């Protein structure tokens with residue numbers, strides 16, 4: 150009878166004769182020892198017969214599979230203790246092998262019957278002979294931990310192999326034990342070349358001994374170092390990498406056994422950073438240093454100059470008539486011109502000088518250590534000559550000029566900001582001097598600038614306090630001798646009663662934009678007076694109003710003034726807008742459009758200061774003008790200056806041929822009156838008849854029907 154569950158009494162026989170008792174007790178003793186061993190081994194043990202029925206299991210098996218012995222003995226290995234994931238197909242072969250006396254070892258997925266949980270085991274099978282029959286003993290070892298470790302290792306190996314970071318593992322002396330493919334990719338050294346060598350093979354000349362000392366110190370004290378380091382590839386090229394080194398410790402002893410270096414090639418990142426740096430400091434169009442870098446360089450130049458007691462010149466260059474190129478040829482051509490200018494400027498200076506573009510058509514040059522001032526003068530002359538050479542754009546030759554302002558460290562200032570400001574101021578002075586020349590900064594410029602600042606503040610205040618008043622200067626028809634119209638001229642009457650003429654503040658108002666509200670005020674006042682005079686019977690009275698460039702190029706000048714005119718109920722035909730050629734040439738096409746719109750609304754148009762600017766027939770033909778105003782500069786020396794007389798006369802003839810009316814301004818003497826009568830000029834305006842007067846005085850002139858003394862003829 151088989152008594153399951155006791156392999157040590159497999160046959161189950163009983164012995165009771167005393168002779169055997171001693172032997173039996175010895176046997177029992179050894180049985181107990183075996184049993185203890187059987188139950189205390191690390192492996193779970195299944196004992197089963199050749200049919201696969203479980204005969205016995207040990208305690209460890211019960212523990213591992215979490216079953217009671219009675220249950221275990223009634224279960225089957227394949228059905229109850231194995232995962233269905235196993236490959237059962239190969240078992241028969243295993244079985245045969247084992248039965249034929251061989252041992253076998255394989256991995257298996259075990260299963261706990263009570264909850265179905267699975268775990269990895271390693272199974273060792275061996276046939277044993279029990280008294281009277283064969284059996285198979287299965288040693289089952291839980292390998293969960295080993296499996297996890299293997300998986301982790303596999304994962305680590307995968308990471309190691311596939312990482313884009315270079316990885317090297319060295320021993321504590323720094324000898325390389327392992328490198329990954331990325332290491333090879335980045336450094337150029339194959340694993341074979343690297344392993345066994347010292348990372349010194351990667352060393353570049355970028356760092357000194359102290360750097361590496363600090364690296365090792367930090368590794369020794371913190372088990373870690375990270376930072377940017379320059380290494381050298383096998384081909385000799387130095388490159389920056391971000392390196393992270395950590396120590397690996399032996400778990401039991403706590404001693405560092407290895408160092409893992411993980412690094413990232415940051416060449417690309419650096420290059421991008423440099424590109425960004427470059428872009429931040431250079432002008433995209435010309436490639437010259439920009440404002441930021443210019444300030445930097447100037448700062449450095451001044452620091453250097455201070456130490457060595459040198460002089461530094463700052464040249465502020467503004468191109469003359471650059472806008473013409475932009476307006477007539479378009480921005481692409483303008484860009485080409487600026488690039489060409491940049492090249493020419495670079496050609497005029499020494500290696501150590503900085504040429505930069507501040508924006509628009511403004512360039513600056515730093516001349517460190519200029520020595521005697523004529524160094525700066527020489528370069529300024531050279532720049533003007535270079536810029537004056539014609540530019541070929543779109544098959545056409547273009548001419549521009551350069552206005553240059555120069556300030557000197559330490560004479561004019563010791564700080565960068567003021568030096569630049571002073572050079573800028575001197576540049577404006579050069580513009581005032583007719584452009585295409587250079588000016589050194591002087592103290593009086595500074596005073597003038599300060600005056601301008603206070604004048605601007607005063608102008609604003611004057612606007613708020615209504616200190617402006619519009620005066621009127623009569624215009625006399627030479628045909629009838631009667632007042633045919635007038636020009637509105639603004640006056641600034643200060644609280645102390647003094648009158649400031651517009652020549653003093655119009656340019657500044659123009660620059661600051663104050664001319665816009667001011668111009669609107671003038672236009673509004675002129676319309677309101679005109680309305681009154683028309684109602685008083687002067688139906689054909691013409692009112693001339695000066696329009697500044699700033700106003701002309703406002704968003705919707707025709708619409709704006711039309712609204713004012715309508716509000717006052719005066720006919721646009723009675724309004725003559727005085728404009729100058731110089732403001733129209735900024736954009737001839739657009740100007741023509743605006744002028745046409747004004748004409749369509751019914752306004753009359755006069756070209757002011759004629760003869761001083763372009764006086765181009767081409768423009769005259771294009772612009773829908775009604776009247777030419779001969780500038781006072783051609784009038785004042787009549788009859789002494791025969792040239793002026795010839796010019797004035799030809800303007801009258803020109804106007805006649807183009808069917809335009811002509812007004813001569815600034816007529817002060819009877820000789821001048823006589824002259825304009827003789828050449829058959831249409832109108833005159835000037836002190837001879839009346840200076841600009843306030844509206845009350847104008848009232849008197851109009852109601853008295855004042856007549857010009859007509860001389861001669």
Ligand code: C2E
Nearest residue numbers: 638639650651652655671695696697815816817834835836
């Ligand atoms: P403009 O348009 O050429 O005006 C004529 C200037 O010549 C006026 O100077 C006038 O007073 C002056 N004038 C007239 N007859 C004689 C004369 O016989 N002899 C002399 N020596 N001068 C004479 P004003 O009023 O000082 O104006 C100067 C400039 O200011 C004007 O030149 C005009 O360009 C500008 N301006 C005046 N009022 C306004 C205005 O309301 N708006 C704008 N945008 N500009 C104005």
Ligand code: CA
Nearest residue numbers: 636695727757
């Ligand atoms: Ca005028």
Ligand code: CA
Nearest residue numbers: 757758778814
């Ligand atoms: Ca004028």
